[in-house]
Amino acid sequence: MFKRRPPLDEVSVQWLFDVFEWALRNFPPAVFYRQTLLVLPTNEYFPGRVDSVQGMAELVFERVAEYAGMAHWPWQVVEKSHCHLDAPQQIPAGASQAFSGEASSLASHGHALPVVYDRLLIGNPEALIAGFAHTLGQYLGYTAREVPPGGVDNWPQVTEVLADYLGFGLMFANSSFVFPSGGCGSCGGSVSRNSALSQWDHTYALALFTTLKNIPARKVKPHLKKSLRGHFQRCLSDIAGRPQLSRLKQFSSEPRQVPEHHLARAENR
DSSP: OOOOOOOSSSSHHHHHHHHHHHHHHHHHHHHHHHHHHOOOOOOOTTTOOSSSSSHHHHHHHHHHHHHOTTTOOEEEEEEGGGOSSSOOOSSSSSSHOOOOSSSGGGGGGOOOOEEEOOOOGOOHHHHHHHHHHHHHHHHHHHTTTSSTTGGGGGGGHHHHHHHHHIIIHHHHHHHTTOOOOSSSSSSSSSOOOOOOOOOOHHHHHHHHHHHHHOOOGTTTGGGGHHHHHHHHHHHHHHHHHHHHHHHHHHGGGGOOOOOOOOOOOOOOO
16 A cells, blocks of 8 residues: 555566666677766766857767767768758668678668758757767667567667667656747747657666666766656666566676677777
């Protein structure tokens, strides 16, 4: 009768654990446990400024790709009104062939992979960073050997969690459901990004990331918007009591070689 209500419904919690386990099976767990950073929305992590919109987008993306360990992939940052291509929002037909564990097929013959952004998000850095991280999660997801939990119908949701797994959970939690201030997006103000998962889902994924990485809550909460701090603490408490946690932590001791095309954190930020 007096049992505390869980921070998320049980189906969502189990699915988030499953996605993290899928990521640990399909991408080098040693990189996650030893090298992947919790990326903070601060000037320390995203230094510098340029005058042009395109230049600023490229500067931010360069940092995002570095923290994701994917800076060595061939990229082309393109404003959406100038590009007829788009980042992979959905798995194409023949999805069973997409999960090969190889990145070479994505950028064959040296062709750059498009990273499409909305210039209106330049004024909302966390949403811009989350959008870039999601694009990288989508491309990285193609290289997995296994179809993700829930199948390819959940591709946008899976790849958002994969971006949380890459260390960008704060930006996703903070920028989900950011509504325009003072009217619609075309009227100015802060513009939102499209999000497949809620801020509550991303906060749970963030709590799972920090638990697995042994990052103290005091390092996270100052950068998390106030309305989510209590939920974050409840997520930490819920995760600590779950038996699935020990299964994920077992991956930390696996001595796996890091393939060149997978994650590899740049040593110097």
